[in-house]
Amino acid sequence: MSKYTEDDLREELKTKEYEYGFYTDIESETFPVGLNEDIVRAISKKKEEPEWMTEWRLEAFRSWQEMIEPEWANVHYEKPDFQAISYYSAPNSKPKYDSLDEVDPELLATFEKLGISLDEQKKLAGVAMDVVVDSVSVATTFKKTLAEKGIIFCSISEAIQEHPELVKKYIGTVVPQKDNFYAALNSAVFSDGSFCYIPKGVRCPMELSTYFRINQAGTGQFERTLVIADEGSYVSYLEGCTAPSRDENQLHAAVVELIALDDAEIKYSTVQNWFPGDADGKGGVFNFVTKRGLCEKNAKISWTQVETGSAVTWKYPSCVLKGDNSVGEFYSIAVTNNYQQADTGTKMVHLGNNTKSTIISKGISAGKSQNSYRGLVQVSSRAENARNFSQCDSLLMGNLCGAHTFPYIEANNKTAKIEHEATTSKIGEDQIFYCNQRGIDTEKAIALIVNGFSKEVLNKLPMEFAVEAQKLLEISLEGSVG
């Protein structure tokens, strides 16, 4: 019998190839590399945007030029050359289709490889899909059903055309153009993304879902998402990502803004599986994302994320709890393997009275990866009776990876109650032997242990996503044993 040691385990973890590593040859219209005001104007023109939008982008671009890349995160990478990136790429077959038959068959084949059959997705579980390949929305389904309820779910480009008043009113209100380096860049050059508006008192009847993919060599992807839940409304939004394998690093700098007006609730779930780089740490996506939500009175925003991909992740989905009695939640599973680095967490900013936040973070590190939780809980001096509970658990596999926790707490009001719990554990040979003895092989045992560890967060995902997420965890961490 071969002796199964921690070294073998590490070896197996190394050898799991990226499942979605293929490249689809679709004719694209790609801008020349480099970034200047002309490029920003050209992007805006390409998208037939109104003047105010062009100006807004230019303002962002000018701020960005003055800014420097943040270096405080616990990650090390070669900084991208922002002048070597092409800032616009759109599939050539640009017009929207009435039916899937009209869609470029090669694109459909790509979806198939990913296991996303639109037809099936349409029929299954009532998930409306806004599929984004590179930067332009290609197919949107279920629009009609949503329209009947007055729900707007479309690409952000379309929203700028069709609903300028809503976009103008809310874009940049939660993540201002100059919020940070990457947000400023995104504001200047965002190519597309999703827009969602739920009218007053409406409960969105289905989970809204978007699949993002990067599909063009050397193309940065700058998604912009804006979700507005009007008073008393409810929406659950799912976002899932997979990306084809690439040798050079790809930059992904998205911005997501959520606005939950009085008594509204937004549930935002993400499964992120960008190409993490190969076993030697070559390639992989740089994922520098700004996600933030604003809660008005009695509103609630809940972020759930399963992060298994990307070479470098820099991501802090946050909640600004502005209104009294508002609630913010952050549930996260971050898996790093090989040379992946993740610095992720959340910010809970308590401004209103009786505001409440919960943070559950599960970090799983394997290989030579580094996994950091970074979280801020801030209570303003005017916020009476703010309440926070944070729990950060780390699971280590092998001896070469790292888990770090950086909790920041700023309580400026004496009535605040803040709790922080943290644990670190390692998958032990004893645990694996116990499973083996019951007839469960090592691969399955690791999956079982990891799923158990992540259960609190997996339970927060909508059903159809939970299954996919569970699969992803297994793919990310297991080799093919035996």
Add this chain to the structure above:
Amino acid sequence: MLKINDLHASVEDKAILRGINLHVKPGEVHAIMGPNGSGKSTLASVVAGKEEYEVQSGEILLDGENIDELSAEERAHKGVFLSFQYPVEIPGVSVTNFMKTAINETRKAQGLKEMPANEMLKMIRQKSELLEIDRKFLSRSLNEGFSGGEKKRNEIFQMAMLEPKLAILDETDSGLDIDALRIVANGVNKLKSEDNAVIVITHYQRLLDYIVPDFVHVLYEGRIVKSGTKELAHELEAKGYDWIKEEVGV
């Protein structure tokens, strides 16, 4: 069923088992006793296939097949069960989920389809009633926050679910009060049949009042130095191990 011939095994180059011979037939209960550090738990681990232990020589035959080259899970699939002295915790994995996975993995290895959910439920109901286990207990995370008694009872529950050919109970009595001991022992007795065998590893004779052995073996410094019937256990209880040491001339 189980035949161990001149088994030598070591851990980290330290010889622990130095020539074990043991023959267990279907329907039998064997007790292995001995002072601390005599190699009792090592024997259990080696038979179960724990990787840290290296078998230098000798053989372990299960139904005539040498299982020395098999992995722990393969031995489990062939019906070897070890009730752990210190069962590990697996947070977030319920007893039920764990059992479901174990049973289906074993069935898969045997070329069978997964057990249908209703059948599984029926089996869980039967076995938990048999062992007087509160069903609420089964939804708890495996061994997490379990009392000593609960952990051991959970081991026996797993044994009941997996229906092994050969069960090795490694100090199942340690950490149990007298009531828990009785429940666990009753469970084992209920599971006994003409077709399976049990090896009970224990320090004390009190467990053997409940699980009555056909044979008692004394393990000392990696060898079985004395074998007998249950009277031997009483003798050990009364006299301790020193007389054995003298008798074997150490």
